[in-house]
Amino acid sequence: MWSAVESFFERLAAFGPHTALAEDSHELTYDGLLAAVTSRSRLLRGLGAQRVALALDNGIDWVLWDLAALHAGLVCVPVPGFFSAEQQRHVLDSAGIDCLIGAGAPGFASVENDIYHRTVAQPAELHPGTCKITYTSGTTGQPKGVCLDLNTQLAVADSLVKASASREVQRHLCILPLATLLENIAGVYAPLLAGARVELMPMAQIGLTGASGLDLARFLQALHTAQPHSLILLPQLLLALVSAAERKLPVPTSLRFVAVGGGRVSVQLLLRADALDLPIFEGYGLSECASVVCLNTPEQRRIGSTGQPLGHLQMTLAADGEVLVKGARMLGYLGEPAPQGEWLGTGDLGHFEQGFLVLHGRKKHQFITAYGRNVNPEWVESELVQQLPIAQAWLHGEALPGNVAVLVPRFANTLDAQLQEAVDAVNHGLPDYARVHHWLRAEAPFSASNDLATANGRLRRAALFSHYQAAIEALMAEGVHA
Numbered sequence: 001m002w003s004a005v006e007s008f009f010e011r012l013a014a015f016g017p018h019t020a021l022a023e024d025s026h027e028l029t030y031d032g033l034l035a036a037v038t039s040r041s042r043l044l045r046g047l048g049a050q051r052v053a054l055a056l057d058n059g060i061d062w063v064l065w066d067l068a069a070l071h072a073g074l075v076c077v078p079v080p081g082f083f084s085a086e087q088q089r090h091v092l093d094s095a096g097i098d099c100l101i102g103a104g105a106p107g108f109a110s111v112e113n114d115i116y117h118r119t120v121a122q123p124a125e126l127h128p129g130t131c132k133i134t135y136t137s138g139t140t141g142q143p144k145g146v147c148l149d150l151n152t153q154l155a156v157a158d159s160l161v162k163a164s165a166s167r168e169v170q171r172h173l174c175i176l177p178l179a180t181l182l183e184n185i186a187g188v189y190a191p192l193l194a195g196a197r198v199e200l201m202p203m204a205q206i207g208l209t210g211a212s213g214l215d216l217a218r219f220l221q222a223l224h225t226a227q228p229h230s231l232i233l234l235p236q237l238l239l240a241l242v243s244a245a246e247r248k249l250p251v252p253t254s255l256r257f258v259a260v261g262g263g264r265v266s267v268q269l270l271l272r273a274d275a276l277d278l279p280i281f282e283g284y285g286l287s288e289c290a291s292v293v294c295l296n297t298p299e300q301r302r303i304g305s306t307g308q309p310l311g312h313l314q315m316t317l318a319a320d321g322e323v324l325v326k327g328a329r330m331l332g333y334l335g336e337p338a339p340q341g342e343w344l345g346t347g348d349l350g351h352f353e354q355g356f357l358v359l360h361g362r363k364k365h366q367f368i369t370a371y372g373r374n375v376n377p378e379w380v381e382s383e384l385v386q387q388l389p390i391a392q393a394w395l396h397g398e399a400l401p402g403n404v405a406v407l408v409p410r411f412a413n414t415l416d417a418q419l420q421e422a423v424d425a426v427n428h429g430l431p432d433y434a435r436v437h438h439w440l441r442a443e444a445p446f447s448a449s450n451d452l453a454t455a456n457g458r459l460r461r462a463a464l465f466s467h468y469q470a471a472i473e474a475l476m477a478e479g480v481h482a
Contacts (some may be wrong), residue, residue, distance in 0.1 A: 004150045006071060008193075009034060015195040030195075040068035043450040047099060047117055048306050050472075053092055054179065055079040056114075057202045062178045063188055070131060071367060077133045078179035081203070082455050083143065084448060090142050094334060095133050096123025127331035127338055133183040136287045145334030150330055152290040157189040159310035163297045164230065165194075167279070168254040173199040173228035175237065176208055182261065185291045187232050199226040211221030216240055220249060227254040234262040235382070238280065239269060245276045259283050259295065259458065264359065264382040267304045268429075274303070282306055282436055286346055289313070289328045293346075294357045305356035315357065320364055321349045349376065365461060367398040368439045373433035375403065380426070380434055381459075388420035389414045392446050394451075394464050395436065396472060402437030404472050406464065408445050412442070416441065440468065 011019070015030040023026075028036065044052060051071045054076065056062045061345040069076035077095045079088055079102070081407075091097075092105060100108050100116040108116035127147045135143040152164075172191040176183035191198050203209070207218030209455065214287055219240065238260045261283040284293035284306035293315065296307035309315040313327035317362045325342040332338040349360040360366075361376025377395035384393035384405065391410040397403035407419055419441065427435040446452040451463050 004154065005073070006470070008150070009071065009155060013194055014134070016063055017193070018195055019197045019260045021060045021063055021200060022199050026060060026395075027176050028060060029357070033067070035111075036064050037067045037071050040064055041071040043115075044068055044072045044074060044099065047111060047115070047398075049074055049099035049117070051075045051095055051097050051120075051123065052099045052101060053076060053079050053095070054079045055081070055088070055100060055105075057081070057204075058174055058178050058206070059202060063198070063200070064186070066178070066188075073131075073317060075126065075130055075133060077135075077145075078184065080135065080179040080455075083135075083179060084455050087455060091145070093134050094124060094142075095145055096120045096398075098123070104316065109150060116148055117362040121361070124335055130331055133334055134184075134287050146287045147331040147334055148290050149331055152330075153185055154187065154193075155312040155328060156185050156285075156290045156292055157193055159290060160186050160190040161194045162256050162311065164190075164257045166298050167229070169194065169196055169229040169257055170199045171199060171226070171228050171254075172230045173223070174225040175208070175222075175231055176347040177203060177208075181287050181291045182285065183232055186259065191230075194412070199228070202216060214240055216244060216249075220251065222245055222279060223252045224250060227252050229254055229256040231255065231258045233258060233260045235260060235265045235383075237271070238273065239386070240267065240268060242272050242276065245278065246272070251276075251278075251331060255279055257298075261285060261292070264361070264378045266382050266386045268383070268386055270303045284348075284357065286348075288330045288344060288346070289325050293328060296356075300356075302353065302356040305353060305358045307349075307357065308355050309357070315345070317351065318345070319349060320363070321360070322346065323348045323350050323357065323359075367396070369397050369403070370399050370401045375434050377461075380405070380430065380436065383426045383429070384422070384436070386427060389418045389422045392459075394446065394459055394461070395466075396465060400476060402476070403440040404433065404475060406442050406468055407439055408442040440471055440475060 012030055013034055017029050019027050020033040021029045052074050054062060054065055066076055079091050098118055098120045102114055103114050108118045108276050111117050129149040130147040131150050132383035133145045135145050145431055172187055174183055174187045178184055193374035201222055206222045207215035234402045256279055258280050260280055265282050281296040283292050293313060294307040294309050300308055313325055316324050318324055323346045326343050329344045347363050349363050350357050361378040366374055366376050375397055380395045382391045384390050389410055394406045395403055423436050423439055446459060450454045453459055
């Protein structure tokens with residue numbers, strides 16, 4: 001464990017005078033970064049901390065405390081700001097946090113400058129080698145802790161450095177919350193291992209609020225200010241970027257490598273990006289494999305796929321099409337036994353096309369129509385939300401003769417006729433069994449406040465079915481479109 005940590009910081013030291021981190025006018029060279037990390041590491045050890053939670057906004061401080069915990073041999077637990085207060089308390093308690101950096105919480109006593117401490121009598125037992133616990137929001141109320149060691153995280157980071165090497169990325173702007181494992185590894189560790197400059201801004205300055213709020217003007221201003229070579233975007237952020245470029249709004253010409261992941265990306269959206277010469281590379285990953293497992297690259301790219309497996313792992317398919325990964329895995333979920341066997345089931349279904357992984361959707365989300373056809377709703381939903389009138393969509397068709405979509409209009413004054421036109425446009429490119437045969441207008445947006453989506457925007461499918469079951473049954477009884 002310690003040798004891996006030593007090796008990591010030795011690699012960073014090689015870039016000595018180059019700028020490592022930048023936030024507004026505050027810059028730190030690699031030498032300065034190492035000095036700050038060493039000082040903070042000493043402070044954490046002096047406090048007797050064992051498990052450190054980070055509840056900070058994006059910025060240099062977040063990165064320094066993350067690296068300080070690593071340097072001190074402590075366990076770091078990022079606390080996502082988009083989690084609810086109840087979920088954040090669950091993270092602190094289930095992980096046995098004794099040191100909290102950021103906003104205070106009940107039971108913690110202030111030590112100094114946003115550092116809080118408490119005594120934990122019997123902290124949960126960790127899988128040996130754990131240095132980071134990342135919490136996945138999933139589709140249930142309480143997130144699960146994924147225990148990761150350093151070697152697995154660095155293997156991902158190294159593979160990403162190699163995958164983007166030809167684009168000579170020297171400046172990366174962190175767009176996603178640093179508490180998101182994807183940005184933590186691909187947006188901080190990978191650029192640092194490459195000797196690049198990591199640009200950091202508070203989330204409000206980037207234009208992101210909560211789990212899904214976006215101020216487009218601020219987002220574009222942040223890109224203009226940083227002039228980054230690389231970004232990591234979620235599908236909705238890519239949609240915003242592409243739409244802005246199509247409207248001739250200023251999009252930086254500095255971009256060399258824009259990775260997109262975290263959800264299904266519409267082929268139509270990727271083609272729109274290509275038409276604008278935006279360097280978009282779709283990938284796929286999961287926390288249980290320390291984030292990225294597949295990525296399209298400038299040398300190996302296939303639109304409609306999530307790319308080829310990264311070099312540090314192997315991938316195959318189970319008999320039912322489930323994607324299995326070997327060589328990059330978590331130590332285990334917090335409080336659960338370590339996974340057995342060499343291959344880790346991802347829960348995602350897919351197939352390979354000339355070595356490129358094409359995903360179909362989540363195994364547990366797939367439904368079977370009354371005609372015996374398997375449908376992965378994420379595929380259809382991702383196409384629906386590409387249409388301007390549709391902000392959110394949920395597709396249901398289990399044991400039904402026709403699929404039903406519940407649609408959230410993007411604008412309050414969106415007409416039913418406009419929604420129908422959008423549905424027709426999507427249906428034109430889908431096989432019959434996957435089309436939207438009927439649809440309903442949603443009563444309200446799907447959100448954490450009405451329990452129809454998680455805090456980070458993922459649909460709660462069971463809750464949606466329960467909420468709209470009666471309306472769907474009535475609609476199917478009529479047998480007509482909404």
